[in-house]
Amino acid sequence: MDLRKIFREKEIRVLIAESWSVSAPMTLIMVFEFLIGITDIYVAGRVGKEIQAAYGFVIQLYFVFIIIANALTTGTVSVISRLFSSGDRGDLGRAIFSIFIVTAAAGLIFGILGIILTPGLITVVNIPAPLKPLSTPLGQIYAAGLIFHYILIHTNGVLRSCKKVRLSLTTMATVCVCNISLNFLFVFGTPLGYPGIALATALSTLVGCLLNLRHLRPFVPPSAMVFAAGRVREVSGIAWPFGLSQALWQVHSMVLYLILSSLPRHSIEILAAFSAGLRIESAAFLPAIAFHMANAVVTGNLLGEKRAATAFRAGLVTALMGVGLVVLIALGVVVAAPGLASMLSDNAIVMRETMTYLYINMLGEPFMALWVILAGALSGAGDTRSMMFIIAACTWLVRVPCCYILVVLMGFEAHAVWWTMNLSQAIAAILMFRRYMGKKWLPGPPG
Secondary structure (H helix, E strand, O other): OOHHHHOOOOHHHHHHHHHHHHHHHHHHHHHHHHHHHHHHHHHHHHHOHHHHHHHHHHHHHHHHHOHHHHHHHHHHHHHHHHHHHHOOHHHHHHHHHHHHHHHHHHHHHHHHHHHHHHHHHHHHOOOOHHHHHHHHHHHHHHHHOHHHHHHHHHHHHHHHHOOOHHHHHHHHHHHHHHHHHHHHHHHHHOOOOOOHHHHHHHHHHHHHHHHHHHHHHHHOOHHHOOOOHHHHHHHHHHHHHHHHHHHHHHHHHHHHHHHHHOOOOOHHHHHHHHHHHHHHHHHHHHHHHHHHHHHHHHHHHHHHOOOHHHHHHHHHHHHHHHHHHHHHHHHHHHHHHHHHHHHHOOOHHHHHHHHHHHHHHHHHHHHHHHHHHHHHHHHHOOOHHHHHHHHHHHHHHHHHHHHHHHHHHOOOOOHHHHHHHHHHHHHHHHHHHHHHHHOOOOOOOOO
16 A cells, blocks of 8 residues: 555644544543453452353343444434534434433333343353353343443443543543553442442432533523424444444344353363453554544544545545554563453463463454455445444354364364454455555545
8 A cells, every 4th residue: 555645744643633533532532441441350350260251241131222322322423423524513402312211211121121131141051050050140230330430431432422521531541540440449349249349330320421411501401492304314324233333243242152061171270361362452453442532523523524535545544553553462471461461360170261362363463454444434434234244254154153163073172263253354354454544434435
């Protein structure tokens, strides 16, 4: 790729500054998310390897329940970022109000369903028997706080779309401090014990969504509190392919968990290592998500200003910045892997398997970062369908079948799953890069 043919003279500095103004706060927000997650897995590991493994499964189930929130927020960012830069404040306020109503209602409905369905789901899934009674209370408490998480995710998306990402940063710093403090208090300082991990999340997200609602009040005056069905339909049209992508991704994660559960030796230890490894890996993964979100906002704002050519170039700049940061973090994780593994577990097998996971998976992080960040630009432009097809192909035509064949049918150990994950990341990066450079996702031909 010849950057001189793509970027105009001196434009790259402007694009870097514009992208970094969103990416830097978003990266810090992802650091807070990482600290929350790593504290959860640390506390669970201190209680016991069974709690750590149970938490790993429940958090995958929880992510399934917040798919709708993530999908609606993706559609929201695409629509709101363009409305904000277009200058129509009346339409902006009505859109924010309408999408909030839908998001809160969805959070309430799925929270109730989560409380009711969690015991049955845990009963029927093929996880080790000792983990089932431990998983149910965690899952139900997480479900009870689902509406707060829905509102927090949605309002964070609106704030960054309206160039108020620093307010979102302040909120998430508060959530992080509350979550970590309550985690230790509930688990080790009260009779509640390990379910306090989930309760800490529910209460801290409640605090966060209340703060964000206060931040959004200036954008939604009383005159804008009118339900705009057209904007909801527009958001839904962008949201459903992303939601389906998230569903396919989260279900595939649970399938991997079940495949690893079928290992004849040390299955609980490997599941605990998988949970710990995912949390440590998020040190590299979450910055990629931050740049994904930043790319969506920058692209949406520029398209709202009718600057398609600049949006295309800004997406590439953001991707290059994000990949560079992820590579540096991945190198740091490799160096620190032994210390990180021992910090999260004192079981020798769990520590060994966690380090193996990290050494193998860090090789795929640059590919992951590339496709995830470019997908952010596509979602900001409303092109979530191509992302859906790429994720579906790489997970369900490559990753899941290969893992099943290698582990269940051929008897390979867990490392076969880790290598297959890298393969699917590389394929996704190639496909997403081709889609991006084809420019068909833009509303008009880039200049």
